[in-house]
Amino acid sequence: MFRVQVIHGPNLNMLGLREPGIYGSQTLATIEAMLAEQSGLLGADLAFFQSNSEGALVDCIQACYGRQDGILINPGAYTHTSVAIRDAIAAVGLPTVEVHLSNIHKRESFRHHSYIAAVAVGQICGFGPDSYRLGLHGLVQHLKSLRQGLGDA
Numbered sequence: 602m603f604r605v606q607v608i609h610g611p612n613l614n615m616l617g618l619r620e621p622g623i624y625g626s627q628t629l630a631t632i633e634a635m636l637a638e639q640s641g642l643l644g645a646d647l648a649f650f651q652s653n654s655e656g657a658l659v660d661c662i663q664a665c666y667g668r669q670d671g672i673l674i675n676p677g678a679y680t681h682t683s684v685a686i687r688d689a690i691a692a693v694g695l696p697t698v699e700v701h702l703s704n705i706h707k708r709e710s711f712r713h714h715s716y717i718a719a720v721a722v723g724q725i726c727g728f729g730p731d732s733y734r735l736g737l738h739g740l741v742q743h744l745k746s747l748r749q750g751l752g753d754a
């Protein structure tokens with residue numbers, strides 16, 4: 602069993618209402634229900650957290666230390682601004698996958714840079730809610746290889 606903390610940053614609680622042309626019509630609750638279903642297939646135990654506050658996101662990442670095996674995060678707009686979130690991920694040292702609904706590289710230039718990417722195992726963007734599913738699969742696969750490397754898979 603792999604323990605994964607799923608973290609959603611600012612404005613992702615508005616999914617469904619928020620710029621549906623970019624982010625689609627699915628709500629965060631629907632995305633979390635889809636991930637919960639996937640977790641059963643993958644042997645993952647998911648915890649969910651959303652906040653609009655940078656500090657609360659940092660607190661959540663710090664609390665993962667010793668409690669979670671990996672982190673799946675959509676940092677929202679903090680992707681492009683937050684050294685604090687990047688440092689928190691580096692501090693806990695947990696495998697982290699960064700996901701975005703939209704393809705940030707195809708959008709405004711201020712969205713092209715991610716402070717998180719350099720401390721993440723990888724980044725998935727542009728597939729709408731499926732980015733989360735793909736990200737979860739990638740993260741669990743990565744955690745499996747790490748465990749196999751340690752010889753206790």
Ligand code: DQA
Nearest residue numbers: 675676677678701702703712
């Ligand atoms: C986002 C992309 C960010 O640039 C934006 O600020 C968001 C959502 C995405 O999922 O596509 O809030 O992370």
